Amino acid sequence: MSVLEVKGIMKSFGKTEVLKGLDFSLEKGEVLSIIGSSGSGKTTLLRCLNFLEFADKGTISVNGKTIFDGASLKKLTDNEIRENRLHFGLVFQSFNLFPQYSVLENITLAPTLLNRGSEEEIKAEALGLIERVGLSDKINNYPCELSGGQQQRVAIARALALKPDILCFDEPTSALDPELTGEVLRVIRDLKDEDSTMIVVTHEMEFARNVSDKVIFMADGVIEEMGTPDEVFLNPKSEKTKIFLNKDIEKV
Amino acid sequence: MSFLEVTAFLANGFVFSLIIFAVTLLCGVPLGLPIAFCSMSRYKPVKAVSKVIVWIVRGIPLMLQIFIIYYVPGLLFKTPIFSNIDRYIISNFNIPNEGLLRMLLINAGSLVAVLIAFSINYACYFSEIYRGGIESISKGQYEAGYVLGLTKSQIFRKIVLKQVIKRIVPPMSNEIITLIKDTALANCIMIPEIIKQAKELAATKAMIWPLFYTGVFYLLFVGLLTILLGRLEKKLSYFN
Numbered sequence: 147m148s149v150l151e152v153k154g155i156m157k158s159f160g161k162t163e164v165l166k167g168l169d170f171s172l173e174k175g176e177v178l179s180i181i182g183s184s185g186s187g188k189t190t191l192l193r194c195l196n197f198l199e200f201a202d203k204g205t206i207s208v209n210g211k212t213i214f215d216g217a218s219l220k221k222l223t224d225n226e227i228r229e230n231r232l233h234f235g236l237v238f239q240s241f242n243l244f245p246q247y248s249v250l251e252n253i254t255l256a257p258t259l260l261n262r263g264s265e266e267e268i269k270a271e272a273l274g275l276i277e278r279v280g281l282s283d284k285i286n287n288y289p290c291e292l293s294g295g296q297q298q299r300v301a302i303a304r305a306l307a308l309k310p311d312i313l314c315f316d317e318p319t320s321a322l323d324p325e326l327t328g329e330v331l332r333v334i335r336d337l338k339d340e341d342s343t344m345i346v347v348t349h350e351m352e353f354a355r356n357v358s359d360k361v362i363f364m365a366d367g368v369i370e371e372m373g374t375p376d377e378v379f380l381n382p383k384s385e386k387t388k389i390f391l392n393k394d395i396e397k398v
Numbered sequence: 399m400s401f402l403e404v405t406a407f408l409a410n411g412f413v414f415s416l417i418i419f420a421v422t423l424l425c426g427v428p429l430g431l432p433i434a435f436c437s438m439s440r441y442k443p444v445k446a447v448s449k450v451i452v453w454i455v456r457g458i459p460l461m462l463q464i465f466i467i468y469y470v471p472g473l474l475f476k477t478p479i480f481s482n483i484d485r486y487i488i489s490n491f492n493i494p495n496e497g498l499l500r501m502l503l504i505n506a507g508s509l510v511a512v513l514i515a516f517s518i519n520y521a522c523y524f525s526e527i528y529r530g531g532i533e534s535i536s537k538g539q540y541e542a543g544y545v546l547g548l549t550k551s552q553i554f555r556k557i558v559l560k561q562v563i564k565r566i567v568p569p570m571s572n573e574i575i576t577l578i579k580d581t582a583l584a585n586c587i588m589i590p591e592i593i594k595q596a597k598e599l600a601a602t603k604a605m606i607w608p609l610f611y612t613g614v615f616y617l618l619f620v621g622l623l624t625i626l627l628g629r630l631e632k633k634l635s636y637f638n
Contacts, residue, residue: 196545224549232547242542245637246560255556256546290638308546 149174155204164190166367175341179354182364188347196236208233235305235313241297243289250285275303295326315346363387411595415581425517430524455522468511483507512584531566564634571627
């Protein structure tokens with residue numbers, strides 16, 4: 147059974163159709179990369195999965211349970227939305243760490259407020275996550291004292307602390323300079339080895355090609371091409387994909 | 399009158415200034431918050447009413463507002479409410495012949511009117527500072543809270559509030575310093591605050607220098623406030 151099953155997701159902002167009916171599924175432990183030019187709807191898709199936007203139509207199922215159905219949107223209460231959200235984690239392009247909290251507190255805040263265990267358990271868990279992202283010497287530092295790459299690694303640990311079924315990344319390295327990009331991508335790659343299910347919206351083609359199990363190329367709100375990295379990168383079927391990938395090569 | 403006697407006489411007046419200062423902060427600081435929320439409300443009528451109130455209160459002089467609060471209830475109900483309070487206290491309490499307690503008791507009614515006018519006025523100014531502070535917090539902070547499964551109230555209390563406080567300390571400091579000087583307006587309805595006391599000396603004892611001497615009281619108090627507010631600002635400077 148798929149961890150995630152998305153069917154017929156549609157979303158408009160006013161008269162602009164951003165998502166025009168998307169279907170895809172994801173197996174446990176798989177990494178899905180979503181590529182495509184700006185404005186193709188990648189970020190909106192992630193935001194719909196995390197309930198920061200509500201799709202107009204379509205369904206989202208996690209572990210076989212439908213957690214969102216565009217047809218019955220109004221029936222969801224705030225509490226249901228919050229519970230459904232917790233199936234997903236989201237790492238933002240601009241990190242969005244909480245500036246007044248230390249690295250450790252950023253990670254323990256949500257588990258503490260959600261009563262996910264005793265203070266000691268939550269702290270031990272958080273320290274483990276901080277070690278995994280390689281920031282054990284920064285636990286008491288504040289976000290403003292960290293580099294962009296370090297902040298993003300804290301943000302990843304913060305998202306992992308709630309043990310989401312699927313961890314989403316919204317262009318996690320777009321706000322970082324090339325030097326810092328590597329350390330973040332390395333952390334994401336390590337997560338793959340630990341069997342996390344992930345969706346990564348990215349402009350890092352190398353990363354998408356080497357780390358993902360599945361690649362989706364989006365254009366104008368539809369899935370233009372979907373397949374293994376080799377299929378999409380080496381033998382793209384769609385014209386749009388070819389053009390997009392060629393541009394990426396030309397850029398270099 | 400000796401220098402010390404004048405100082406004591408003026409100090410009694412400054413007690414009134416400090417009372418107005420303290421009560422205005424005590425009432426105005428919390429009252430500003432619901433006004434700020436109303437001004438940001440999604441419900442158009444609530445928002446409109448709140449904006450109109452803030453416009454009126456910020457748009458007319460505080461002195462005029464003191465007159466309105468003091469006189470208008472009397473016109474509406476055909477009985478001067480605040481002077482009735484004074485009259486009630488004078489006829490029911492044992493008023494000492496002199497001293498600060500006497501001053502406080504015989505002016506209690508007018509003082510209440512001044513406190514109401516100041517609290518409403520400052521609450522409106524504070525509400526705009528709060529609104530600016532709350533709206534300056536990036537959407538990303540809320541979204542980060544949402545995706546971590548937090549409730550709206552948890553996000554406000556645990557994430558947004560402290561960032562707002564940090565941002566509003568400088569403009570609030572400004573208002574608070576203005577407030578202690580604004581208390582002088584209370585003398586328009588004969589509250590014996592410090593300037594009224596000094597004018598009294600000018601009128602009855604032909605002494606003009608105490609009027610200028612009052613500045614020292616304000617300066618010392620503002621100095622103290624500046625130090626305290628500066629400390630608060632520094633305490634919050636550990637994050638951006």
